[in-house]
Amino acid sequence: MGRLIYSAIASADGFVEDEGGGFQWAAPDGEVMAFINDLERPIGTYLYGRRMYETMVFWETADVPADQPLEQDFTRIWRGADKVVFSRTLESVSSARTRIERDFEPGIVREMKSSTGHDMSIGGAELGGQAVRDGLVDEIQLYLMPVVVGGGKPALPRGVRLHLELVDTRRFASGAVFLRYLPKAE
Numbered sequence: 001m002g003r004l005i006y007s008a009i010a011s012a013d014g015f016v017e018d019e020g021g022g023f024q025w026a027a028p029d030g031e032v033m034a035f036i037n038d039l040e041r042p043i044g045t046y047l048y049g050r051r052m053y054e055t056m057v058f059w060e061t062a063d064v065p066a067d068q069p070l071e072q073d074f075t076r077i078w079r080g081a082d083k084v085v086f087s088r089t090l091e092s093v094s095s096a097r098t099r100i101e102r103d104f105e106p107g108i109v110r111e112m113k114s115s116t117g118h119d120m121s122i123g124g125a126e127l128g129g130q131a132v133r134d135g136l137v138d139e140i141q142l143y144l145m146p147v148v149v150g151g152g153k154p155a156l157p158r159g160v161r162l163h164l165e166l167v168d169t170r171r172f173a174s175g176a177v178f179l180r181y182l183p184k185a186e
Contacts (some may be wrong), residue, residue: 062075142178
């Protein structure tokens with residue numbers, strides 16, 4: 001049975017996008033990127049909403065120069081995984097190993113988790129937040145960047161109370177911090 005992991009890069013004040021929808025401040029440096037790649041390597045399936053898929057599909061055709069080995073590594077990782085896009089509006093996909101599901105239903109995700117032998121990652125604050133609300137997430141990974149943006153789209157859903165157990169941390173030279181949590185039964 002696979003685990004469902006929600007992973008997000010956020011500002012120190014907990015936002016994945018600033019009030020203008022920007023996230024350029026979240027670009028990981030080489031040390032953080034290498035760490036992300038190592039955590040992403042065992043992911044067999046990515047679950048995305050339409051907006052996150054449209055952001056990430058860049059990696060399908062990215063022609064990454066040889067002098068960017070971390071980005072080349074991530075490109076291989078991303079292309080090697082299956083992708084499921086939950087969208088009512090997306091007409092078609094432009095990446096291999098990708099399918100569309102029209103509705104995000106907890107039963108579909110539970111079936112996917114129980115029928116796979118690898119971990120799955122859910123990306124995007126809205127879809128990830130819905131999975132957290134539905135009790136589907138087995139692990140939360142947050143990368144907090146050393147920037148305060150003052151508002152925007154929160155990394156974690158509003159109106160949800162969830163007790164977490166901190167099981168791993170890592171501090172990076174840039175001031176970024178990785179936090180790995182497991183949901184605790186109340």
